[in-house]
Amino acid sequence: MLKVLESGFWTSIQDRGRYDYRGYGVPVSGWMDSYSAEFANIILGNKEGTALMELTMTGPSLQFDSPTSIAIVGADMQPSIHGTPVLHNKVIDIKANDILKFHAAKIGVRCYLAIKEGFKSETVLGSRSFYEGITEQARIKKGDVIPYQTATKSMSPPLAKLKFKDDYFHQSLLEVFPGPDYDMLSQELKNELRNTEFKISGLNNRMAYQFENLISNSLDNMITGPVIPGTVQLTPSGRLIALMKDCQTTGGYPRVLQLTQKAMNALSQKAAGKSVNFRLKGFNCKNNNI
Amino acid sequence: MNYKLNYFRCNERSVLISWPQKIDENILYDILNFKDRIKKQLFKSKVEVINSYNSILVIYENTIENFNDVKIQLNTLYEASKGEYFSSKILWEIPVCYDDAFGFDITTICNDKSISQEVLIRLHSAPQYTIFFLGFLPGFPYLGGLDSRLHMPRKSNPKQEVPKGSVAIGGRQTGIYTQNSPGGWHVIGKTPIKLFDPHQSPPCFMEPGHKLRFVPILKDEFLKTEALVKESKYSLKPRLI
Numbered sequence: 001m002l003k004v005l006e007s008g009f010w011t012s013i014q015d016r017g018r019y020d021y022r023g024y025g026v027p028v029s030g031w032m033d034s035y036s037a038e039f040a041n042i043i044l045g046n047k048e049g050t051a052l053m054e055l056t057m058t059g060p061s062l063q064f065d066s067p068t069s070i071a072i073v074g075a076d077m078q079p080s081i082h083g084t085p086v087l088h089n090k091v092i093d094i095k096a097n098d099i100l101k102f103h104a105a106k107i108g109v110r111c112y113l114a115i116k117e118g119f120k121s122e123t124v125l126g127s128r129s130f131y132e133g134i135t136e137q138a139r140i141k142k143g144d145v146i147p148y149q150t151a152t153k154s155m156s157p158p159l160a161k162l163k164f165k166d167d168y169f170h171q172s173l174l175e176v177f178p179g180p181d182y183d184m185l186s187q188e189l190k191n192e193l194r195n196t197e198f199k200i201s202g203l204n205n206r207m208a209y210q211f212e213n214l215i216s217n218s219l220d221n222m223i224t225g226p227v228i229p230g231t232v233q234l235t236p237s238g239r240l241i242a243l244m245k246d247c248q249t250t251g252g253y254p255r256v257l258q259l260t261q262k263a264m265n266a267l268s269q270k271a272a273g274k275s276v277n278f279r280l281k282g283f284n285c286k287n288n289n290i
Numbered sequence: 291m292n293y294k295l296n297y298f299r300c301n302e303r304s305v306l307i308s309w310p311q312k313i314d315e316n317i318l319y320d321i322l323n324f325k326d327r328i329k330k331q332l333f334k335s336k337v338e339v340i341n342s343y344n345s346i347l348v349i350y351e352n353t354i355e356n357f358n359d360v361k362i363q364l365n366t367l368y369e370a371s372k373g374e375y376f377s378s379k380i381l382w383e384i385p386v387c388y389d390d391a392f393g394f395d396i397t398t399i400c401n402d403k404s405i406s407q408e409v410l411i412r413l414h415s416a417p418q419y420t421i422f423f424l425g426f427l428p429g430f431p432y433l434g435g436l437d438s439r440l441h442m443p444r445k446s447n448p449k450q451e452v453p454k455g456s457v458a459i460g461g462r463q464t465g466i467y468t469q470n471s472p473g474g475w476h477v478i479g480k481t482p483i484k485l486f487d488p489h490q491s492p493p494c495f496m497e498p499g500h501k502l503r504f505v506p507i508l509k510d511e512f513l514k515t516e517a518l519v520k521e522s523k524y525s526l527k528p529r530l531i
Contacts, residue, residue, distance in 0.1 A: 022349075023340050024486070024494045025424040025468075124488050133428060133469045134488045180298050180306050223311055224425065224432065226340050226347040230301060250342055250425030250432075258301045283299055283357060 001065050002119070004144040008060035008102060010205075011140040012130035013121045016049040021125050022249045028229060029129035030245050032206060032268035033110050034261065036074035039164055040114035043071040043091060050118035051128040053140075055111040057271070059102020060140065062113075064094045066150040069116045073164065075108030075269060089164045108169050108269040117149040131246060172197075172274070174263035175281045179232060179255035184219055193256065193278055198240065202272045206246040209267055214238035224252045230264050232257035242267060293320060295368065297361045303350040305360060313343050313434055318422055321346055322499045327371040328364065341498055342423050343432070378499040381418065381529045384466070384481050386457050386504045387512035388414075392480035399442055399459065399476055413437045414464065414478065415504045418531075421496050429468035429486030429494040433502060436464045448474035455480045457504065468494075479504075482516035483526055501531065 004011075014037070017030025031037035031054055041050045059077040070092050072079050079086050079102050086092050086100075094100075105111065121128050124135050132138040140146070185193070198211040215238045227233070231243045233253035242259060243251075244267075257278060259267065270276065296308040307324075309317045321341050328339050328348060338349040354360055388411045390396050400410055419433040426432075436459065444460045452458065452473035457466050460475030467473060468486040481504075486494050496502070507515070518524035 019336070020338050021493065022338060023424065023498075024428060024492065025426060025430050026428045026488075026493070125491075125493060177299075177301055180300060180308070223313060223343050225342045225345050226306065226425075228300065228304060228347070228349070248426055249340065250423070261302055 001145045001147055002115075003063040003065065004060055004140055004142055004146070005063055005099070006061040007140050007142045007144075008055055009058040010056035011060050012054050012138070012206075013051050013119050013140070013146070014054045014129045015051040015118075015127055017129050017245065018125050018127045018134075025249050026125060026134065027131060027246050027249065029127065029131045029134075029206075031112065032245055033074060033112070033265045035168070035265045036110070036269075037112045037114075039089070039162070040071045040073040040112040043073070043089065043162060044069060044114050044116050046114060046116070046118060050114070051121065052112050052114040053119060055102060055113060057109060058104045059111060061099065061101045063097065063099050066096050068094050068148060068151045070094055070100075071114045072111065073114070074111040075105040075169075077102035077105050077111050079111075089162070105271075109271050110268055115148050116151045120147040120149070168262065168266040169269050171266055172276050173279050174266060174276050175260045176232065176257040176263060176278045177260065177281055177283070179257045180225075181219075181222065181254035182256050184254050185217075185256060189215065189217060194280060197275045197277055199275050200270055200272050204272060206244055208244055208247060209242040211240045211242075213240070215240060219254045221252050222254055224250050225255075227251040227255060228258075230259035230261075231255050232259065244268070292372075293317070295365070297364065299354065299357050300347070302353045305348045305350075305354070305357075305364070307346045307348065307364065309344045311344055313422070315420055315434065317344060318420065318434075318499065323371045324368050325498075327367045331367055340423075342425065378497070378501065379530050380497075381501040381503060381531045382496060382526065383503050383505050383529060384483055384526075385507045385511070385515060386415070386479040386481050387507050387509055388479040389509045389512070391509065392453075392456070392512075393478040395458075395476035396478045399440070399478065402442065403439065405439070410440065410478065411506050413440055414459075415506050417503070419464070419502045419504075421498055421500045421502055423498045424494060424496065426465075427467065427469050427471055427486075428488070429496070431465055431485075431496050431502065433464050436462060438462075440464070442476055444474040445476065446474075448472050452477060453480070455482065455485075457481060480512070482512050482519055483524075484519055495526070495528070500528075 014031040017028040072088050201210040201212045203210040229245045233241045234256045235253050298306045300306050325339050336351040340347045417435045419435040422432045441462045442459050452467045454470050456477045457479040458475035458477045
């Protein structure tokens, strides 16, 4: 069992999310930065989609009651075990009673703690991803205990040397596809979307990221239609809202842009006050490796 | 019906298929026919298929290699889905207590429309509504068929928390809050029925295409039913129509 000594700002269990329940209005959920999360599982040789812990802004303090192996990937929250700093992007062997502490994120927003074989919190509708109203809790609290598989055998190092590419933590350019309602925009509005530096507002979480700049427009509301994580909506008041993993399944605002998977990873690692630009990407370009 | 569909690639692995932008049952049945066909035919490739009033979203497991091929494949399925007629014969009769203890906005609507509470209840519980799709909250049904005399613009200031089970009117629509949630619709009553349960499979008994009717009940019956629901001794059976 893993005992939660301090919860951190917003800590939750996440896997790839819920498959095939969106038709019932259930958000897909799952890890926000899929690159970091999947990298953490790969380091440990975990199966694709294994449940891990997503830490946000300030990480938790955790005590392990039995041996296992872990990997830490993503935002730098200066992790340490009994006060000794531990490295990111590698296998860390854990002994019984080890205390792992995280602090405030220095670079990035979200950090992933993967454990050998994954965290064994409850599975609801095919996923362990926390979501209010679906799983028992929306986030981890102080005093919680989370089951995991004890693994006494020390891990053999992965065959190939893995290199974590952290460039997207520093990149402010987000690649986007035109959204289904992009062509409702006038040429001026299209240019404005392309040329504006958008500042991330304090209203950002697993559901959506809002931006401070307003794009004045007179677009009509739509008949409610499907939305997915990465959909960027433009509200009548001019607010640009980028939907994230816990977003609703349908929405009524024009869907002007759609973030690429990479752009979603990058945005997930950006805090309020940071600025981003959108660069439009088409599907018909010759060398696009999407 | 023969609709000209628009295929739009949304991102690496999803395609949005759009019908004319109006709320129309004929469009819904055309959509649901096609949706069923996609689900059956592409079952093995683990696609997710979601519908709304005028569109289907197809989410593939992996990145789409060639959008043109996908478009052709989907359109072939669409052509083949024609001629079939999707009609759900399933009717859910949802008990609702319109007592103003639960329907805290009922007097606002009655005053605005200059109608009595009895008339409002009659107008709201008469139609056989069509469930177009579920969205907004897990299990929240988007219903078509609200009497135009009950249309009412949404509140300009949404309420912080609308209780689970609340039956409400927003614009030209009526629906049921399946979880406690902030909301801008006018609450006119409450159902004691559990509409969404993540520990059941499927988690919700309502499906797009089903019919739904509200059956007025008194407060006594509401409390009795609520107690039975709590003890898991209540089961709602659909009626075949």
